[in-house]
Amino acid sequence: MNTTERPDSSGTVQNASDLPGQVVNTLDTCLAEAERPVPLHKPVFEGNEWGYVKECIDTEWVSTVGDYVDRLENDLAEYTGAEHAVVTVNGTAALHVSLRLAGVTPEDEVLVPALSFVATANAVAYLGATPHFVDSEERTLGLDPEKLGAYLDDIAEVRDGTCVNTQTGRPMKALVPMHAYGHPVALDALQEVAERYHLTLVEDAAESLGSLYKGTHTGTIGRLGALSFNGNKTITTGGGGAILTNDDDLADEALHLVRVAKEDHEWEYSHDQTGYNYRMPNLNAALGCAQLEQMPSFLERKRALAVRYQDAFADVDGVSFFTEREDTRSNYWLNVLLLDENVADRRDAVLQATNEADLMTRPTWQLLSSLPMYEDCPRMDLSTAESLERRLINIPSTPTLVDGSG
Numbered sequence: 001m002n003t004t005e006r007p008d009s010s011g012t013v014q015n016a017s018d019l020p021g022q023v024v025n026t027l028d029t030c031l032a033e034a035e036r037p038v039p040l041h042k043p044v045f046e047g048n049e050w051g052y053v054k055e056c057i058d059t060e061w062v063s064t065v066g067d068y069v070d071r072l073e074n075d076l077a078e079y080t081g082a083e084h085a086v087v088t089v090n091g092t093a094a095l096h097v098s099l100r101l102a103g104v105t106p107e108d109e110v111l112v113p114a115l116s117f118v119a120t121a122n123a124v125a126y127l128g129a130t131p132h133f134v135d136s137e138e139r140t141l142g143l144d145p146e147k148l149g150a151y152l153d154d155i156a157e158v159r160d161g162t163c164v165n166t167q168t169g170r171p172m173k174a175l176v177p178m179h180a181y182g183h184p185v186a187l188d189a190l191q192e193v194a195e196r197y198h199l200t201l202v203e204d205a206a207e208s209l210g211s212l213y214k215g216t217h218t219g220t221i222g223r224l225g226a227l228s229f230n231g232n233k234t235i236t237t238g239g240g241g242a243i244l245t246n247d248d249d250l251a252d253e254a255l256h257l258v259r260v261a262k263e264d265h266e267w268e269y270s271h272d273q274t275g276y277n278y279r280m281p282n283l284n285a286a287l288g289c290a291q292l293e294q295m296p297s298f299l300e301r302k303r304a305l306a307v308r309y310q311d312a313f314a315d316v317d318g319v320s321f322f323t324e325r326e327d328t329r330s331n332y333w334l335n336v337l338l339l340d341e342n343v344a345d346r347r348d349a350v351l352q353a354t355n356e357a358d359l360m361t362r363p364t365w366q367l368l369s370s371l372p373m374y375e376d377c378p379r380m381d382l383s384t385a386e387s388l389e390r391r392l393i394n395i396p397s398t399p400t401l402v403d404g405s406g
């Protein structure tokens with residue numbers, strides 16, 4: 001272990017062997033004004049939330065039909081630049097419907113990151129299809145396009161316009177990049193791989209509302225994209241999500257599917273396929289409209305917090321603060337610390353020390369490829385995802401932490 005001592009910028013001596021203590025001190029300094037305990041990410045309601053929700057109750061429009069549902073869809077389309085947004089009960093539902101619209105059937109495999117929240121793989125499994133796990137790159141924390149391209153060159157083949165896994169014989173229909181913690185993946189390169197292998201690109205943009213790739217909003221570059229408005233995300237509707245697409249027909253089909261595939265009719269109950277009761281209620285949409293109005297203020301403060309962390313952790317040996325890549329703009333949804341490989345064994349000690357100090361931190365997700373229901377699914381070499389899993393720690397990220405009110 002590295003026990004060299006060196007002065008930090010404030011002139012005090014930091015001992016690299018006390019990594020947990022140093023992380024606690026650094027967080028304590030960055031979050032000096034914040035109330036204890038400091039949560040990882042809590043919702044912030046500073047706008048028109050009460051007024052809009054009250055209006056739903058006053059007018060009795062609380063369920064899946066109402067002005068706020070339509071308004072949130074319009075506001076989201078305008079905010080993201082997508083042609084269409086279809087709001088849903090949660091982000092998982094948005095992803096499920098997106099993959100169904102991408103043509104995923106029970107015979108298929110879908111390429112997903114091993115390093116993601118479980119919903120990414122679950123949405124594939126809901127369709128009876130098989131997740132096929134792909135490695136991440138340290139540069140973005142998301143899918144590694146070069147490694148994926150080389151892997152597909154080895155194991156995949158395009159037959160009659162469909163990509164087939166030559167090892168399992170199953171068609172591979174879609175590729176699902178996920179913008180981890182708000183950091184956009186290398187979309188250009190991934191899109192190239194997707195085109196070469198006839199894979200439909202479906203973005204899991206659940207964590208990246210407000211994040212841009214080369215100036216374009218994440219979730220609008222793939223054929224379909226899924227957003228989440230869960231309580232811990234950048235904005236919340238309580239529970240909620242949205243499907244983004246630039247394709248008029250896909251948008252119509254998405255809307256139809258999330259409204260139990262009911263045909264428009266004044267009184268008849270006529271359903272032309274097995275749809276889903278996935279429509280976002282007006283109450284939740286009202287909350288969403290109020291939240292979306294505050295995005296600029298949330299993003300500005302999250303960025304200020306990230307800058308503060310970046311400066312402070314520059315002086316701590318053994319750990320680095322993850323910053324946005326060139327050509328991208330991150331929403332800094334959940335801030336990320338990466339331990340150096342040689343101190344990865346200190347991760348749990350860092351988690352323990354910070355949580356004991358009332359500073360909420362969390363490890364990244366257990367790799368989906370190692371969860372019991374997915375442990376037999378196909379996968380490529382996952383060495384980078386495995387390394388990130390050992391070294392990644394999320395630190396407090398609520399936007400109000402910079403103004404002391406959070």
Ligand SMILES: *Cc1c(COP(=O)(O)O)cnc(C)c1O
Binds near residue numbers: 093117120204227230
């Ligand atoms: C939050 C999240 C989802 C799902 O969103 P819910 O609204 O919780 O269903 C999907 N994928 C990722 C990567 C997420 O972080």
